[in-house]
Amino acid sequence: MRLSRAFLPTLKETPAEAQIASHRLMLRAGMVRQTSAGIYVWLPLGWRVLQKVEQIVREEQDATGAQEILMPTIQPADLWKQSGRHDAYGPEMLRLKDRHEREMLYGPTNEEMVTDIFRSYAKSYRDLPRNLYHIQWKFRDEIRPRFGVMRGREFLMKDAYSFDLDYAGARRSYQRMFVAYLRTFARMGLKAIPMQADTGPIGGDLSHEFLILAETGESQVYLHRDLLAFDVLSQTVDYDGDLSPIVDFWTSRYAATDEKHDAAAWAAIPAADQVSARGIEIGHIFYFGTKYSAPMGLQVSGPDGKMVTPEMGSYGIGVSRLVGAIIEANHDEQGIRWPEPVAPFRLAVLNLKPGDAGADALAERLYAAFDPDAVYDDREDRAGVKFADADLMGYPWQAIIGPRGAAAGRVELKRRATGERAELSLEDAIARIRGG
Numbered sequence: 001m002r003l004s005r006a007f008l009p010t011l012k013e014t015p016a017e018a019q020i021a022s023h024r025l026m027l028r029a030g031m032v033r034q035t036s037a038g039i040y041v042w043l044p045l046g047w048r049v050l051q052k053v054e055q056i057v058r059e060e061q062d063a064t065g066a067q068e069i070l071m072p073t074i075q076p077a078d079l080w081k082q083s084g085r086h087d088a089y090g091p092e093m094l095r096l097k098d099r100h101e102r103e104m105l106y107g108p109t110n111e112e113m114v115t116d117i118f119r120s121y122a123k124s125y126r127d128l129p130r131n132l133y134h135i136q137w138k139f140r141d142e143i144r145p146r147f148g149v150m151r152g153r154e155f156l157m158k159d160a161y162s163f164d165l166d167y168a169g170a171r172r173s174y175q176r177m178f179v180a181y182l183r184t185f186a187r188m189g190l191k192a193i194p195m196q197a198d199t200g201p202i203g204g205d206l207s208h209e210f211l212i213l214a215e216t217g218e219s220q221v222y223l224h225r226d227l228l229a230f231d232v233l234s235q236t237v238d239y240d241g242d243l244s245p246i247v248d249f250w251t252s253r254y255a256a257t258d259e260k261h262d263a264a265a266w267a268a269i270p271a272a273d274q275v276s277a278r279g280i281e282i283g284h285i286f287y288f289g290t291k292y293s294a295p296m297g298l299q300v301s302g303p304d305g306k307m308v309t310p311e312m313g314s315y316g317i318g319v320s321r322l323v324g325a326i327i328e329a330n331h332d333e334q335g336i337r338w339p340e341p342v343a344p345f346r347l348a349v350l351n352l353k354p355g356d357a358g359a360d361a362l363a364e365r366l367y368a369a370f371d372p373d374a375v376y377d378d379r380e381d382r383a384g385v386k387f388a389d390a391d392l393m394g395y396p397w398q399a400i401i402g403p404r405g406a407a408a409g410r411v412e413l414k415r416r417a418t419g420e421r422a423e424l425s426l427e428d429a430i431a432r433i434r435g436g
């Protein structure tokens with residue numbers, strides 16, 4: 001993308017309403033713009049990141065055998081009356097009426113709808129186990145939307161729903177999602193820690209929140225230091241095999257949010273291994289048995305012909321929140337430092353003198369080698385503006401090309417994460433960027 005033709009509306013001033021770094025940086029870099037309290041438009045740069053995050057989530061869900069669908073945002077209130085949650089959900093739910101006075105709502109979550117879909121088709125034990133997920137906008141009329149996309153009213157969630165014949169099956173489904181979540185967040189460069197959690201309005205008696213540590217997090221968390229040292233991606237995972245060893249590793253060491261904190265268990269951990277910090281919740285998984293299947297009359301015939309009520313779980317990831325969380329974990333004074341897998345573009349080519357034949361030719365060649373995963377700063381701006389914008393927007397690589405270097409066939413390559421710089425030939429620069 002050529003910046004001279006791009007819609008990248010950066011802000012010069014730090015917006016006064018933004019209290020945390022990720023919110024400030026997302027506004028300054030022109031990633032999002034608020035249209036109502038807690039509701040945002042995703043501008044080109046932000047939209048690219050959101051799609052990259054979404055795609056990693058999708059790949060890791062698919063790897064578990066879960067299948068993607070797309071349920072609507074608007075739901076009939078009747079389904080929620082069947083489960084008993086219509087009144088219980090309270091003022092966080094946006095309730096609507098259509099022209100025929102039928103009660104509708106903008107979905108804050110989809111347990112009821114997916115149970116309705118599944119009960120329409122699943123007839124026998126052979127139709128189980130299944131896991132259906134979608135990545136769809138949700139609405140929760142949060143009393144205090146804040147921190148930008150971190151706590152929005154409209155937000156993008158990945159929500160998966162598992163159906164199993166019995167408790168043992170439901171546990172396996174839960175473990176699959178548990179492991180997939182570890183992998184998903186690790187691929188984005190995040191160290192997410194699963195912690196025992198309360199189940200709130202989703203319900204059930206087994207639940208883990210996945211949190212990353214960040215000073216601006218809304219939760220207070222307590223954990224054993226060893227959990228931060230573990231490299232999740234070094235393990236290969238067989239989703240049809242026994243996942244208990246992986247899950248047991250994580251659940252046998254202490255990690256809890258404030259609500260579940262156990263002072264006695266905590267005191268038993270040597271002080272040098274205790275980490276108490278703030279955390280951001282980026283995912284939440286639940287096992288709730290027959291909480292929805294029973295009242296909604298979902299039943300299948302079992303192997304012995306008797307009717308069985310399937311056991312369910314649901315598994316959420318805050319996809320739009322993740323964009324903010326990734327920035328909280330990866331920024332400095334100058335701006336964002338995107339981990340490569342979620343960067344809006346891998347490379348920014350900064351032409352310090354557009355119009356200079358040598359600089360133009362070299363910049364065009366480098367840009368062509370990485371297009372469409374590169375931006376080309378071909379604007380008639382001062383070098384300082386280009387450096388500042390590239391640092392702000394946080395592309396992992398910057399290639400700086402001026403007339404003098406170009407005459408010698410040299411590119412100055414800068415790595416955003418470390419600030420390292422090297423003078424390279426075009427070929428070496430391309431190889432270095434490709435190498436990661």
Ligand code: P5A
Pocket residue numbers: 108109110111140142149150151152153154155157158159160202281282283284285286314315316317318319320321
């Ligand atoms: C699990 C999937 C559920 O809704 N039902 C379907 C279950 N869980 S949850 O914990 O309430 O939400 C899942 C994840 O969504 C993100 N999230 C939010 N992101 C931005 N703004 C919000 N207001 C918001 N509320 C929830 C969180 O990442 C949460 O873990």
